[in-house]
Amino acid sequence: xxxxxxxxxxxxxxxxxxxxxxxxxxxxxxxxxxxxxxxxxxxxxxxxxxxxxxxxxxxxxxxxxxxxxxxxxxxxxxxxxxxxxxxxxxxxxxxxxxxxxxxxxxxxxxxxxxxxxxxxxxxxxxxxxxxxxxxxxxxxxxxxxxxxxxxxxxxxxxxxxxxxxxxxxxxxxxxxxxxxxxxxxxxx
Numbered sequence: 001x002x003x004x005x006x007x008x009x010x011x012x013x014x015x016x017x018x019x020x021x022x023x024x025x026x027x028x029x030x031x032x033x034x035x036x037x038x039x040x041x042x043x044x045x046x047x048x049x050x051x052x053x054x055x056x057x058x059x060x061x062x063x064x065x066x067x068x069x070x071x072x073x074x075x076x077x078x079x080x081x082x083x084x085x086x087x088x089x090x091x092x093x094x095x096x097x098x099x100x101x102x103x104x105x106x107x108x109x110x111x112x113x114x115x116x117x118x119x120x121x122x123x124x125x126x127x128x129x130x131x132x133x134x135x136x137x138x139x140x141x142x143x144x145x146x147x148x149x150x151x152x153x154x155x156x157x158x159x160x161x162x163x164x165x166x167x168x169x170x171x172x173x174x175x176x177x178x179x180x181x182x183x184x185x186x187x188x
Contacts, residue, residue, distance in 0.1 A: 042090040042139040060163045061141035069106030073164035077108045082172035090139035092118040111154035
């Protein structure tokens, strides 16, 4: 029993370290330059998306996943100053720090998109609920959900509850350049 316990503890510690490293790899990245804005609809095969996105980005953007509330991505989001938020899948401008607010929900929140034509809303009836899903209009990536009438003191009384791993933050004053590939170790 003692021997089994001694071998189990290091395995648990190793697993915890790996999970922590995966969370760090999938945090909302900050770029010094904005990704190039896609002019047309971005259409890629599933294999291309898997190659270009991290495992967490793929799970959220392509499989409509949700990241953990109050996680590292959210903490990073709260620290970010003025800038813009782009789709991690295609580089489309979605939100800006001007529309950002702290809703306390544990996910990045905005009261309006920065570029409305890049954000599409569709009815989501999954999980036995009726919600409004927020999708990137350029690449059809799942971003999160929008909720209305919750009483927030914002100009729209809307809360765009967005998965931070699906966003790329670009500090204010940076210029556009093509979207770089993710690091090899962060690919799926």
